[in-house]
Amino acid sequence: MRHPRRVRLDFVAPVHSAPVAGVLLAIAGLAAAVTVGIAFNAELSERARLDGELARVARPQKRAPSEAANKSAEEAAAIERELAVPWSALLAELEAASRDSASKVSVLGVEPDPAKHTVRITAETRNLAAALDYLERLQQSKLLRYPMLESHERRKDDPEHPIRVKLAAEWRT
Numbered sequence: 001m002r003h004p005r006r007v008r009l010d011f012v013a014p015v016h017s018a019p020v021a022g023v024l025l026a027i028a029g030l031a032a033a034v035t036v037g038i039a040f041n042a043e044l045s046e047r048a049r050l051d052g053e054l055a056r057v058a059r060p061q062k063r064a065p066s067e068a069a070n071k072s073a074e075e076a077a078a079i080e081r082e083l084a085v086p087w088s089a090l091l092a093e094l095e096a097a098s099r100d101s102a103s104k105v106s107v108l109g110v111e112p113d114p115a116k117h118t119v120r121i122t123a124e125t126r127n128l129a130a131a132l133d134y135l136e137r138l139q140q141s142k143l144l145r146y147p148m149l150e151s152h153e154r155r156k157d158d159p160e161h162p163i164r165v166k167l168a169a170e171w172r173t
Contacts, residue, residue, distance in 0.1 A: 081114035089143050090119065090171060097137040104130035108164075118170050120150075124162040128152060131165040144169040 091110070098105050109122040125131045131152060138147040147169035155162050 078114075085112045085114050086143070086171060093138075093141050093143045094121065097134060097141070100137050101130060101134045105134040112171075116170075118168060119144075121167040121169070122164065123167065124155070124164050126160075126162060128163055131163060134165075135167060138167065138169060143171055145172055146170055 090112070094107055094110065098107060105123050105125050107121060107123045109120075111120040111122075113119070123131070123134065125134070131149070135147055135149055138144055141147070147167055150166040150168050152163055152165045155164055
């Protein structure tokens with residue numbers, strides 16, 4: 001029988017010295033990594049500064065939509081008040097009062113104030129007695145409260161010299 005050959009194992013490997021080029025390459029890589037890290041940190045600082053400036057500039061714009069919303073809400077409320085004026089009943093009442101006064105009164109203008117529930121009526125008559133009759137007829141109205149004569153004047157610029165009267169009243173809701 002033959003004996004197997006003995007294998008000799010050497011567990012201690014010889015230490016090789018690193019070549020100079022490898023050491024220089026490692027140093028260059030480390031320097032490049034440090035340079036990139038410093039540049040990255042500078043960019044992060046610049047980004048943080050710009051974000052802060054953008055947030056400071058953008059704040060007034062965030063308030064503007066709420067101001068616009070308040071303004072549009074106020075406009076909507078004003079439109080709602082305008083629509084709440086009982087136009088049909090109010091104009092029908094003024095026409096009926098004019099008919100009852102034998103058409104001696106000419107209504108020139110009707111100006112409602114929806115916020116105060118008042119109406120101003122501008123009219124012309126030939127004499128003050130017809131204006132007072134018209135006022136009395138409006139005082140009998142179920143729609144109008146407290147009709148009163150605010151002013152009257154004789155129009156001298158008109159050849160017929162009519163009397164222009166201004167009446168005011170509140171309307172019931």
